Amino acid sequence: MKALILLGCPETPSQTPMAVYAFSKLTQSGYDVTIAANPAASKLVKVSDPENYYNLNIVDLERTLGEVKEGDYDLLVGFVHKDAAAAFFVTFDQILNTKSIALVFERDLDLVGEFVDMIEESGSKAKIYAVRAFHNPSPIKVNFDKALKELE
């Protein structure tokens, strides 16, 4: 089984630890995990694992978008904390046409609602887990654990 984790803009502090957490948890669940991120978000994740303990597999987001096709992954997990991240998630979701989880978070609750609406309006069948969060990764971690449990 293969899983793709999509990272958005790295401006949100909680994204980087959650990327490592999600990679580790999905690997433990038996997935062959790939993280797709832009160069800045990639570096933040890579520097977080200096001894290569997690053996993180990180690829370029835009190159992956150009190459990916239906059937390449069995699970899509997206961090959606910006308008652009919602647009990227919906696009990957439509291309892959597989099980998907959207972890929506923002410090502004109105924006959380906006991003959820964007995903729902796209006709996506993604499971959406939304919460108000920015610096503190705990609410996102709780949602991700719930998502993993519901996936079983």
Place this chain on the structure above:
Amino acid sequence: MSFCLDTYLQQSDNYEIHASKAGFKDCAMIIRFKADEIVYVKPGDQVLGVRVIGIPPIPIGIDDKKGTVFIPYTKPCHGTSVVELPIDAEEIDKIRELNTQ
């Protein structure tokens, strides 16, 4: 050789930005407002050598008289922009073939 939007935007200044660092929905509205003809495509469809990013139905504007198209262009950290650029009639026809509506 087929057209590539990323390369074009890096190597040419013959394009116009109608909105930048905006939300996708605002950009879609600008395209619908500015262009005479609208073609709706799916997220991930190949337009001008790149996969279009956005919420369906994604509008691509066409100005036949000027020979230009209006396309949403999304980057993770910079949001969505609306870019108007001149392209060949043949490329415009390829976009029309993608119309979902």
